[in-house]
Amino acid sequence: MNLLKSILGVFLILACSCESKSTGGSFSRDGVSFTYPSGWSITEQEDLDGAGYYLSVEKAGFDASGLLTVTWINGILDSHEYLEILQKEYENQKMLNNIEFQLVRNDNFNGIKSISCDFKFNSLGVKYRGVIAIFLNGKNTYSVIKQEAMEDVSKNKKEFEWIESTFKVE
Numbered sequence: 001m002n003l004l005k006s007i008l009g010v011f012l013i014l015a016c017s018c019e020s021k022s023t024g025g026s027f028s029r030d031g032v033s034f035t036y037p038s039g040w041s042i043t044e045q046e047d048l049d050g051a052g053y054y055l056s057v058e059k060a061g062f063d064a065s066g067l068l069t070v071t072w073i074n075g076i077l078d079s080h081e082y083l084e085i086l087q088k089e090y091e092n093q094k095m096l097n098n099i100e101f102q103l104v105r106n107d108n109f110n111g112i113k114s115i116s117c118d119f120k121f122n123s124l125g126v127k128y129r130g131v132i133a134i135f136l137n138g139k140n141t142y143s144v145i146k147q148e149a150m151e152d153v154s155k156n157k158k159e160f161e162w163i164e165s166t167f168k169v170e
Contacts, residue, residue: 024037024038029053032070037159037162068146097122129147130148
């Protein structure tokens with residue numbers, strides 16, 4: 001439980017504080033791979049002491065808000081319980097105001113059967129939206145979180161689609 005709290009804490013700190021520069025690129029580790037477009041970069045990677053892995057990819061620029069995190073936990077967790085843990089961690093973040101989660105739905109992330117939940121919140125006067133996707137593959141549990149400022153939705157649409165369309169878990 002503390003491991004999951006640490007994962008989300010790192011994610012939220014990065015979401016609010018990082019600025020990066022990038023020419024785009026690709027990521028591949030432990031059977032997880034995807035590419036990200038120009039203007040995005042990997043801003044954080046962390047082995048979770050052998051229990052899994054955490055990665056964040058952000059759109060570069062002071063005024064940019066696109067953020068995608070991928071986390072995998074070695075082992076099978078109940079998808080709904082894992083989602084609830086992530087939701088509670090969002091709710092516990094003091095910088096996030098008026099957080100609202102929509103109903104959980106069956107979904108897919110680039111063809112991978114998943115559950116997902118849309119959310120929105122305010123932070124420092126800016127309105128954000130996002131989606132949390134949870135899925136199981138092999139002996140691991142995965143979460144993919146996409147988050148962006150409402151004002152950037154149209155700017156980020158194709159870029160998020162690109163990342164998702166290249167995402168694979170083997």
